[in-house]
Amino acid sequence: xxxxxxxxxxxxxxxxxxxxxxxxxAILTEKGLIDPKGLDALxxxxxxxxxxxxxxxxxxxxxxxxxxxxxxxxxxxAAIKEFGFSGLQGEDMMVVENTPEVHNVVVCTLCSCYPWPxxxxxxxxxxxxxxxxxxxxxxxxxxxxxxLDLPDTVExxxxxxxxxxxxxxxxxxPPGTEHMSEEQLADLVTRDSMIGxxxxxxx
Ligand code: FE
Numbered sequence: 001x002x003x004x005x006x007x008x009x010x011x012x013x014x015x016x017x018x019x020x021x022x023x024x025x026a027i028l029t030e031k032g033l034i035d036p037k038g039l040d041a042l043x044x045x046x047x048x049x050x051x052x053x054x055x056x057x058x059x060x061x062x063x064x065x066x067x068x069x070x071x072x073x074x075x076x077x078a079a080i081k082e083f084g085f086s087g088l089q090g091e092d093m094m095v096v097e098n099t100p101e102v103h104n105v106v107v108c109t110l111c112s113c114y115p116w117p118x119x120x121x122x123x124x125x126x127x128x129x130x131x132x133x134x135x136x137x138x139x140x141x142x143x144x145x146x147x148l149d150l151p152d153t154v155e156x157x158x159x160x161x162x163x164x165x166x167x168x169x170x171x172x173x174p175p176g177t178e179h180m181s182e183e184q185l186a187d188l189v190t191r192d193s194m195i196g197x198x199x200x201x202x203x
Pocket of ligand 1: 108110111112114161162163
């Protein structure tokens with residue numbers, strides 16, 4: 001069998017995993033098991049069309065609407081679906097709320113499980129072995145490296161995402177934002193603040 005590259009290769013030489021993925025894609029395409037156009041559309045959707053902006057809208061709504069926040073904390077999947085965000089890698093969502101007493105951080109210790117419909121695709125560091133191990137054993141020093149130093153009085157809780165449950169952090173609404181609209185608030189919510197390694201942007 002002749003295996004041809006599915007896509008022309010431009011740019012710097014690819015790494016081991018990237019080469020293996022390309023070879024797999026070529027074989028599966030040749031066997032007629034996948035459609036490369038469909039695959040490209042799927043990647044494009046999660047890379048470019050769906051991103052942390054979705055999660056930011058959910059957080060901003062929870063900040064301005066106490067009833068929505070109640071629903072979000074009680075049944076995150078259903079409350080997030082009110083925005084139309086659901087599907088692949090986001091079927092069973094759990095939202096954990098930051099308070100002055102508790103700060104939540106999310107990891108997938110096993111691999112890289114992540115809530116795609118609300119945050120898009122995970123950042124590279126989220127998939128790294130160093131983050132996955134150290135955020136469990138020593139979360140405070142990891143948060144420090146992200147520029148987040150929490151007082152000792154704040155309890156740090158690390159949540160291990162699995163193939164079943166995907167976590168989203170509901171950060172605290174920054175002070176001085178009382179006058180801001182829901183849309184303006186959404187602009188303050190960063191991807192990292194919904195993973196729990198930083199705070200939302202100050203207004
Ligand atoms: Fe995983």
